[in-house]
Amino acid sequence: MKRKRTSKRKTTVTIHDVARAAGTSPSTVSRVLTGSANVSAAKREAVLEAIQAVGYAPNLLARGLKTQLTYSLGLILNDIQSPFFSAAAKGAQDCAMQRGYAILLCDTGEEPAAQKRCLEMLRAKQVDGVIFAPTTGAAMILDSFLQAGTHFVQIDRQVEGLPISSVVVNDDQASYEAVHHLIANGYRRIAILTSELSVTTHDRRLGGFKRALSEAGLALPDSFVLRGRTSSSDGYRLAHKALSYSRRPDALFVTSSRLGVGALRAIRDARLRVRDDIGIVIFDDIPAFALMHPSITAVRQPAYEIGWKAAEIIIESLESEEPPPPQQVVLPAELVIRESSVPRR
Amino acid sequence: MKRKRTSKRKTTVTIHDVARAAGTSPSTVSRVLTGSANVSAAKREAVLEAIQAVGYAPNLLARGLKTQLTYSLGLILNDIQSPFFSAAAKGAQDCAMQRGYAILLCDTGEEPAAQKRCLEMLRAKQVDGVIFAPTTGAAMILDSFLQAGTHFVQIDRQVEGLPISSVVVNDDQASYEAVHHLIANGYRRIAILTSELSVTTHDRRLGGFKRALSEAGLALPDSFVLRGRTSSSDGYRLAHKALSYSRRPDALFVTSSRLGVGALRAIRDARLRVRDDIGIVIFDDIPAFALMHPSITAVRQPAYEIGWKAAEIIIESLESEEPPPPQQVVLPAELVIRESSVPRR
DNA sequence: ATACGTTCTGAAATCGTTTTCAAAAGCCGG
DNA sequence: CCGGCTTTTGAAAACGATTTCAGAACGTAT
Numbered sequence: 001m002k003r004k005r006t007s008k009r010k011t012t013v014t015i016h017d018v019a020r021a022a023g024t025s026p027s028t029v030s031r032v033l034t035g036s037a038n039v040s041a042a043k044r045e046a047v048l049e050a051i052q053a054v055g056y057a058p059n060l061l062a063r064g065l066k067t068q069l070t071y072s073l074g075l076i077l078n079d080i081q082s083p084f085f086s087a088a089a090k091g092a093q094d095c096a097m098q099r100g101y102a103i104l105l106c107d108t109g110e111e112p113a114a115q116k117r118c119l120e121m122l123r124a125k126q127v128d129g130v131i132f133a134p135t136t137g138a139a140m141i142l143d144s145f146l147q148a149g150t151h152f153v154q155i156d157r158q159v160e161g162l163p164i165s166s167v168v169v170n171d172d173q174a175s176y177e178a179v180h181h182l183i184a185n186g187y188r189r190i191a192i193l194t195s196e197l198s199v200t201t202h203d204r205r206l207g208g209f210k211r212a213l214s215e216a217g218l219a220l221p222d223s224f225v226l227r228g229r230t231s232s233s234d235g236y237r238l239a240h241k242a243l244s245y246s247r248r249p250d251a252l253f254v255t256s257s258r259l260g261v262g263a264l265r266a267i268r269d270a271r272l273r274v275r276d277d278i279g280i281v282i283f284d285d286i287p288a289f290a291l292m293h294p295s296i297t298a299v300r301q302p303a304y305e306i307g308w309k310a311a312e313i314i315i316e317s318l319e320s321e322e323p324p325p326p327q328q329v330v331l332p333a334e335l336v337i338r339e340s341s342v343p344r345r
Numbered sequence: 346m347k348r349k350r351t352s353k354r355k356t357t358v359t360i361h362d363v364a365r366a367a368g369t370s371p372s373t374v375s376r377v378l379t380g381s382a383n384v385s386a387a388k389r390e391a392v393l394e395a396i397q398a399v400g401y402a403p404n405l406l407a408r409g410l411k412t413q414l415t416y417s418l419g420l421i422l423n424d425i426q427s428p429f430f431s432a433a434a435k436g437a438q439d440c441a442m443q444r445g446y447a448i449l450l451c452d453t454g455e456e457p458a459a460q461k462r463c464l465e466m467l468r469a470k471q472v473d474g475v476i477f478a479p480t481t482g483a484a485m486i487l488d489s490f491l492q493a494g495t496h497f498v499q500i501d502r503q504v505e506g507l508p509i510s511s512v513v514v515n516d517d518q519a520s521y522e523a524v525h526h527l528i529a530n531g532y533r534r535i536a537i538l539t540s541e542l543s544v545t546t547h548d549r550r551l552g553g554f555k556r557a558l559s560e561a562g563l564a565l566p567d568s569f570v571l572r573g574r575t576s577s578s579d580g581y582r583l584a585h586k587a588l589s590y591s592r593r594p595d596a597l598f599v600t601s602s603r604l605g606v607g608a609l610r611a612i613r614d615a616r617l618r619v620r621d622d623i624g625i626v627i628f629d630d631i632p633a634f635a636l637m638h639p640s641i642t643a644v645r646q647p648a649y650e651i652g653w654k655a656a657e658i659i660i661e662s663l664e665s666e667e668p669p670p671p672q673q674v675v676l677p678a679e680l681v682i683r684e685s686s687v688p689r690r
Numbered sequence: 691a692t693a694c695g696t697t698c699t700g701a702a703a704t705c706g707t708t709t710t711c712a713a714a715a716g717c718c719g720g
Numbered sequence: 721c722c723g724g725c726t727t728t729t730g731a732a733a734a735c736g737a738t739t740t741c742a743g744a745a746c747g748t749a750t
Contacts, residue, residue, distance in 0.1 A: 036708090065737085102451075407735070696745100
């Protein structure tokens, strides 16, 4: 069933209608619209009035076709429902809106196939640039787009070795500090729950974790590095396993909030108590952590700022004469100390 | 600083290039692209090959300009960061994606001015339809757009008296059941925290609340209806006030999760304990409520389904010959019973 | 071979803008 | 009142597709 043009009844009022109403030509109307060239005060006035009178609104499709500029940005996320990404989306949206750009939202659900489809659609829609959180397999798809001259900024994760700007947090250092904080508070047998996938974020968080441990001269048994998919069910599974060890850890460092939520459930189900029986710090803060009892110490990422900054970088790069070289922005993540990591005993 | 066309280096490969490579005319290429008319097997083959060879991707701007169809939908939300709206966004996105539509995201932050700007931008971008959660002042703005023939679906709230489809939940009935549940569990002095704005959602939730009370023959002192802005700080303020009454309520019914979060903090700060000292049920479930201790009874809205259904309605209406009459879809909200409303005493 | 009805095909118009180009209009001093 | 400026202006050519229209090619019946 195809759509009938007729049934839409779109009252398309064009630049020609304005011209007629103002007693001038489309060219002149366009000139006052874009504010580009000289046009006499009288005509300008007439045109402005006519625009009001006939209720004209420019057709951005037509304009974009001519100017090759659409003033819209693609935003590709893994999961808009996660607080991190929705905050990033809001940041990007606010920045874009302020500068007159629109945001085309794509949610890949972390699937490479969907990611590919999104990129293709965005290209077809002629977006000026794309902000995106890469999923596995991004590198090869991206390559062809870069040649087409599309501007990109990656957030959260990085595909390394590509000449693309990125906005991320200091995963390594923030993790180091979080684990250091646990150690300083007397925890000694610290296990880590992390992703099985080798993505930059998790790799670096694991790196910071190890650094803190070795610096404090603490051992890290292989069994204390638990890897799984970043779902809350795998968080549960991994934590359950860790807690079943005969010499179980006295604290957990968890590298994602979804893993963390599952881990907390596992702790509760094991009849253990956060704080009294086991310490925990989770990378990526979510509102629930502040409300829980006891509240959960977490590493807060400036998600809103990440989204905003990404939009800003892309817009600046679009609007500058000579596209600036790719820049790597690293924003600080902040350890929010709450009750789940109080000094031991 | 204006953008230079030259600096983009967009290698725009058009339908003409394909035609040349295939040794035919642009018309024929277009025909195989749209699959509309008859074209010989030989030519079709040649065109398909040429498309691959030159790496052609259609320019949706140009197509949209000609066909008046952009295959994109606007999505206007009050706050993408709220779990309700981000789930709705995901639902809308998934449905749209599946049917070949893109989503233009707008976040108004509940501000009428932003809402207006969003609508204007969406119109200029020639979106085929708009899914939106109206904020105050939507009625008059909308009017002009309806005349322009844009398709609309409202979600969450309703502007009444407009010939627009909507997808909402059964606010009244679900609230009735939630309050009935409190009463059945022995609570007698139930106060309500709700919005000061007269928006349909909150009005109906208040309605269901009153209905349950009067049906049970329970009194409702004026002081037990507390109204404020739907922020967590106002939730705190209102709950604090309610708890300070000499004869304080033995349960709270809260009509939004943000108010609820504030109320929970107020309860804790008053050194009262949810469940032992005071019952609470919150309209709109968020992940935190399941994780808290004690966990919070809440009314779960099918947010994802709301978004999906809204997209579906708009796409069907767009693609049908004769636009169907506006429909009002009411999805069921579900009471999720947890610990915060266990039987009294 | 001619005429006719299909099926295929390409030239050209169109969608609503912007932008180039050249002509028109205004201003100035002589 | 006229040449030589600079502003203003409108006609027309893009932008990259789709679609109308009319002609070409082809098969078949006469």
